[in-house]
Amino acid sequence: MRLVACVNHVPDTETKVKIGADGKSIDRAGVNFVINPYDEFAVEECLRLKEKSGGEVIAVSLGGDPHKETLRKALAMGADKAVLLKDDSPRDSFSVARALADYLKELSPDIIFFGKQSIDSDDAAVGGMVAEMLGLPSASVVVGLELAGEKNAVAEREVEGGHEKVAVSLPAVFTAQKGLNEPRYPSLKGIMGAKGKPIEEKQPTPPQNKTEVRSMQKPHAKGAGKIVGTGAGAVSELVRMLHEEAKVI
């Protein structure tokens, strides 16, 4: 099986966002970038599928040179190959998906895995767009995946208040949700091995964005409210405030 994990390189969750000089994006100074947390589940699932059914795992990322760090992480976890679609111009989801789809078309993978969303733009769109561009079925926000022969799979996806079991024919695109698996830590051998593996660089389709960010702001800072009191004695006053002032209960 040819298994592809698409990975993104994003600010970690500890990042305190500062607005950059352009007023449209974040100030990247001092920000620690990591592999997108959901993409780790994607890489892990590809590795597990390979361990069960054989094949190769290819990690693909679109972005500038810093994305190599994330590709190395995927290699250290056990991916066989890494490809950087090298371009650091600003792109919206459509434009990212177009570049990935154009590249993946040549590769014709059996399974393409994404994280369910990148924790920077939070669009949760690229996986579904790539599936549509390639004419492939998909299941998003997947917490379980079982292959049924070579041509079919059953994915379990998370929906509001429950789960859906989705029958999907292969090849297909999946997006991974937390809970799908427990990503492995790269072994020392894996880390050393990853240093020697080449990262193939490709020129992606130029960006053709369909959306434009006009401005970025910090949300209105919610000023600290009042401490109603200390201990269980403050409870009746809190309930009165929620009922009479806030009118939410």
Add this chain to the structure above:
Amino acid sequence: MKILAFAEQRDNQFKKVAFEVIKAARKVADEAQAELVALVVGSAVQGIAASLGGYGASRVVVVEDPNLALYSTTAYAKIIREVANKENADVVMLPATAMGKDVAPRVAVRLEAGLVADCTALTVEGGNLVATRPVYAGKALIETVVTSPRKVFTLRPNVFTSGMSNGASATVERVAITIGDGDLTSRVKEVAQSSGKLDVAEADIIVSGGRGLKGPENFVLIEELASVLGGAVGASRAVVDAGWRPHDEQVGQTGKTVSPSLYIAVAISGAIQHLAGMSSSKYIVAINKDKDAPIFQVADYGIVGDAFEIVPALTQEVRKLSGK
């Protein structure tokens, strides 16, 4: 401008967010002097379609097929595209739900349209739509415009208010679209509902617990309070990672971003990634024994003290208030 608004149903019942999307689309249509048509897709939905009139849709298109009793990303994408084309709609609005977020990217590709996901505000400026949406789980907000001729927006649940139905009835038109096996290469076979469990992403009240609760067995306190409030149980990343609670309850940057009317954070210190996911809640209550915990910086009301004493007292007091 012509807007196609997708009204989500499950089990032939509209979800609350369906009315929110219709009402939001109505407001935009009024401001932009645009036409609005609603779309309902399912196996037996004609009977409920007219009720969308009460939220501002005077025309509703219904696509019914026995194969559509359960959701299919591939079939829904085809239907939405075909109806958008037939109606000459240049704007498609969907809810940012599990279903809407799944199908919207496909719809955008089929319509060669820019997609703005998870919008929290939509305004009309000079005939064009300007969308506001959170990024970095709400650590920042962006204003975005779509530059392609056709545009797709998904709207975050619980943000756009639907109000009550005014009782008006919409004109319902059936449109036949053939759904064959080739359109069902991805289809839901089975839905497992967590029995009666309200999802944090849809709840109007959320009670969340953190590591300060000391162990999974103590979440019964959180469950009881959530139950008397008619709310959902949420959890911090620390307790989900520790395996105390399922990950679908996690609130924060690697969990769900929520905007309920009331968010009660119990024994949660308030890590930045947690605050990002809940600070847009209308009212926040913090209960924590550390008076310097960051959670108090975003809370409207705080009680400093032991959750094991405060939460049962709060449950009791709410019970008294509601007469339960």
